[in-house]
Amino acid sequence: MHLPRNHGFSHPRSSEITPEAVYAARRDWLRQIALAAAGSTLSTWAARDALATATTPALSGVRSTVAGAQTMEKPTDRGDATGYNNFYEFGTDKSDPAEHAQTLRTQPWVVTVEGEVKSPRRFDLDALMKLAALEERIYRLRCVEGWSMVIPWLGFSLSHLIKAAQPTGNAKFVQFVTLADAQQMPGLGSRVLAWPYVEALRMDEAMHPLAMLVFGMYGQRLPPQNGAPLRLAVPWKYGFKSAKSIVQIRFLAQQPVTSWERAAPSEYGFYSNVNPQVDHPRWSQASERRIGEDGLFAKKRPTLMFNGYEAQVGALYAGMDLKRFY
Ligand SMILES: Nc1nc2c(c(=O)[nH]1)N[C@H]1C(S)=C(S)[C@@H](COP(=O)(O)O)O[C@H]1N2
Ligand SMILES: [Mo]
Secondary structure, three states: OOOOOOOOOOOOOOHHHOHHHHHHHHHHHHHHHHHHHOOOOOOOHHHHHHHHHHHOOEOOOEEOOOOOOEOOOOOOOHHHHOOOOOOHHHOOOOOHHHHHHHHOOOOOOEEEEEEOEOOOEEEEHHHHHOOOOOEEEEEEEEOOOOEEEEEEEEEEEHHHHHHHHOEOOOOOEEEEEEOOOOOOOHHHHOOOOOOOOEEEEEHHHHHOOOOEEEEEEOOEEOOHHHOOOOEEEOOOEOHHHOOOOEEEEEEEOOOOOOHHHHHOOOOOOOOOEOOOOOOEOOEOOOEEEEOOOOOOOOOOEEOOHHHHOHHHHHHHHOOOOOOOOO
16 A cells, blocks of 8 residues: 555555455445435445536546647546545545545635745636646556556646746745645544645656646546646656645745655655656555456556656656666
């Protein structure tokens, strides 16, 4: 699993027990129950998912022409992408976010831009969404735990927001601070991470056109469990860099410590680039399971350097020792 050693929880271990296979079996079982209940109740996961899909506002974008933004792979089923999540503010089980995030209040939503900028600013969601034309991009997301998905995201390059923010010449890093509201987020009662969840990118990484600010997926606004109303998608890095439900963007002169580095510095580095040659201390990162390729017998896929985006982003790391800067 994703959790550091000695964190005080008893969790199933990584890859061997294929948590996604367990999840898939449970999901199929819940679908059976939902069918049996035949609409008489909304208490099952499948029925709730159907309702959530039906009530999430539509969103559309033009097909992105950014190089690398259109994998030809088949997108993961929406139900899997919205039912199997990591969003620890709502709990550490994969089903917790879908179950507990539905009450997240995303309106009004303000994002403050601070730190090394010409002048600090506040953006409401509408203002942010108007900074550039929305695009659809189909990116793989590779979780450090060994599973991956293919998701049609809606948003635009983070660089548009960075340009609007007018960082000063001192800005070398961008930090993303996410919502931490104990009233809405039951997971904040746990000490598994220090809240708020924070992530960061080096400035040139953040300016890369593939680094995406996301407002929607599958032709709709983001569901709460996927990080509504705005999150990152940084496709060449492990999933935990893609911070959800962002409320603050800070430009910094010094490299900040991220939540996962703080929790377990020997397991999670600042860069977190997908790299099949650098193992997690407790498991191999050489292969992955694609969610939806169900079952215990589904073949693992080899993990690609930079999650398959090496041609686009490799130059950002030229000359760096990626074993040291993991
Ligand atoms: N605020 C916040 N963002 C987060 C996380 C989290 O726990 N809290 N989990 C991360 C991890 S580990 C992954 S793999 C992705 C999962 O995104 P998805 O649920 O949309 O697939 O979100 C990332 N963003
Ligand atoms: Mo992850």
